[in-house]
Amino acid sequence: MTITNSIVEKHGLKSEEYSKIKELLNREPNLLELGVFSAMWNEHCSYKSSRVHLKNLPTKGKHVIQGPGENAGVIDIGDDDAIIFKIESHNHPSYIEPYQGAATGVGGILRDVFTMGARPIALLNSIHFGSPDHPKTKSLLNGVVSGIGGYGNCIGIPTVAGEIKFNSTYNENILVNAMAVGHAKKDKIFYSKAKGLNKSVVYVGSKTGKDGIHGASMASAEFDENSEDKKPTVQVGDPFTEKLLMEACLELMKDDSIISIQDMGAAGLTSSSVEMASKGDLGMELQLDKIPCREENMTPYEMMLSESQERMLIILEDGKEKDAKKIFEKWDLDFVVIGKTTSTNNLTLNFKGETVGEIPIDALASKAPVYDRKWTKTKLPEKKTQIKDLKKINIEDALLKILSSPNQSNKSWITNQFDQMVMTNTVQRSGSDAAIIRIHKKEKAIAVTVDSSANYCKAHPFTGGKQVVCENWRNIISVGAKPIAITNCLNFGNPENSKVMGQFAECLLGIKEACEFLDYPVVSGNVSLYNGTNKKNIHPTPVIGGIGLISNINDTVNQFLKKDENIILQVGKNFGQLSQSVFLEEVYSITDGPPPEINLSNEKNNGLAVLRLINDKLVSSVHDISSGGLLLALAEMTFESGYGIKINKPKNLSNLIEYYFSEDQGRYLLEINPIHLKKVNKILEENNIFSEVIGTVQKDYLEVPGELKININDLYKANNTWYNNY
């Protein structure tokens, strides 16, 4: 078959990329080889547009065992324990087929974690949908939520935290990001680098079918009105098989049979074999006749490009096949030696006694295109809206409006569809600033959370990038954990658009600056570009997943009020910054102006002091002040507590709206027993931290004398009605 321009285009390759392929091969590729190139060179697998920017991120630190470049990042949490974690997007498939797209997103990220030797202990998700009244939103929402639950519940890993946001920017391109966290022994971590010649390459797990062919290429292009036709490129997940695969792999990992192991994720057998060989600087020869197939007469092309789920590639030590096979047979899974490592540095594909494809590994991996695309800066927008020019609204109405809005309303209608308790180590479930998972049979625990702030990133990507890291750091601190490291999922539009590329570059610079300053390295992540439809790009949406360490599970707090007459202290300063706030968006539909400023030094100072107060057991509850501002944060502290707060009138800021709804950063609310107040103040003063007493815990009412008095049950009701009426 001759390769025509139209075949090249169908494979998502540009004509100059095709020329480069011919140059690297010194000949024309055949169709199979072209397919393999397209699978490796697409944006999703090659990071060709993002690579030059990603390399600036801080990836090292005293807790980091493995940074980006492996299946997932690995951090040291003391003793012989390691945490392995990563976040990944499944945006495009979830828009085309929400249930399977979301489910396989969860399945894929779980494999990334247990491939490295970890037993997964927690799942998180960050999901973004279009406007609630967009005709597709409701079915996408229900499909995605049940897909996430369907997979996690069945495999038996608790889904413990997440975020959901609605914005019309995602009307035709939703975001579904899934994060998995696993626990391993430090000396039992498995990597993907192949080692040694003539070692057996083993295929394990499900059989290969025709599903998901070209999935990764699909995820590397914008949508148009024909996107529905791409349904066959979405994979179908089977959490039951994944559970068996996980148990079988973890059983095999108990001894030393495995040289290297890699899951077949995006671009299936192609990317797994190429990555293993490339990292080991070896060649690999595969006998495609041996691939266990779900259908008869599958072609080499289909086998190499299928994205059937729940499959792994393993390179075994000599003489270990028999014992290893026994384990996979026990779990009723396929186990087939399909090839061997070679010294040729080529990927050699044999089928029915012939070599049907032969490509130098470096042409697929290290020599893949890298683009330093043109990008433009986003100027800091000017503040246009003055509160005095807006139609007056009273504080109570504004609070109730925000509390009952889709974005701020209680998410238990989602989390009640997830098993949060299986594995019986969930110390704190979703609903607080971060979830807490105990390390099995230990005193210590980890805190986990995911965050994004697309509106800030849209307004000013550099500030937004910094903010989202800080927000995540603050959420980890708020439960009493020491922030250790993050993973990021970078969801952006079309990188060939210089404005979008600029958003990417500048968000990353912001992330870099904040991570460096806060000593919060990036150890893994994923880039999802081309999020948009018909040239309309989504708002830049980097999502940060953070891990914090808790040395003693008894030293944690949550955000819910504990005792009558306790004092509420605000740490950090309120400047009354309202642009880009939830208040302006929800009440006046105003979305212009700059995001709140980030002062990294205050952020760090305030956070570390709050963490010390929690660890010294001087506070009863803690909540960070984030989107929605002070009053929303106070209202959220009353939920599930039975208590309200009497709020003092502000001393300095004259405008109450600015005071109650501003989104100035680096702030926390602390509930303190009066007997500890002196000690707390002393610690804060010693560290030059601004704080003020802003109220007292009381029964039943959230109250600003003369301004507002709402029964806490009414607050809770307002916060819990939106979905029931949707």
Next chain:
Amino acid sequence: MNSSVIVFPGSNCDRDIAVALEKLQFKNKMVWHKDTVLPKSDLVVIPGGFSYGDYLRSGAIAAKSNILNEVIKAANNGCLVLGICNGFQILTETGLLKGVLLKNKNLKFLGKDICVKAINTENKFCNKYKNGQILKLNIAHNEGNYFTNKEHLKELEDKNLIPFKYCDKNGNINEENNPNGSLNNIAGIFNNKKNILGMMPHPERMVDQVISNNDGTNLFTSLIN
């Protein structure tokens, strides 16, 4: 006491129940579904999860496994058997317990804390609970909507074969506090001899104050009495 936990492909609460049993002084063994011999056991637990991926019908395939034949024999000889969640579904599929578990009334997976009232405590599993005691337990299931025929329902009520019913936090048993639509708010049932208990809520998730509460503990310690 000696206990055995049966492990099927797709079981996912097997470790949780083993941890709970060991914490509460049981000598526990894990038993693989392909095994044909049941170790000497005073208690057999069929744990929660998605045995065989819930394919065909939840519990249906597990009910036909090798080891279940042995469990059925032991149960008929008076061995104590506890089926939790998927374990309850499996017990109904074997016929050891009558009735079926239908899809939840809202057709969605439910994972949350609920209250149940202990209404029949004169039996081996519940004797440490006070009659009328309200317990906060956790549920996590797609199919927990218990259904049976009228005669059997009457028998369950008349012979005190219902240990737990869903209720609100004050103990009121009504439709509003029935999470999954099960008949008469049934959260668990016994066989006639009361040596076999099937229940949807997970007592093993409530034996540790650090993560929840201790409301499930007495279910296990009652057996040691």
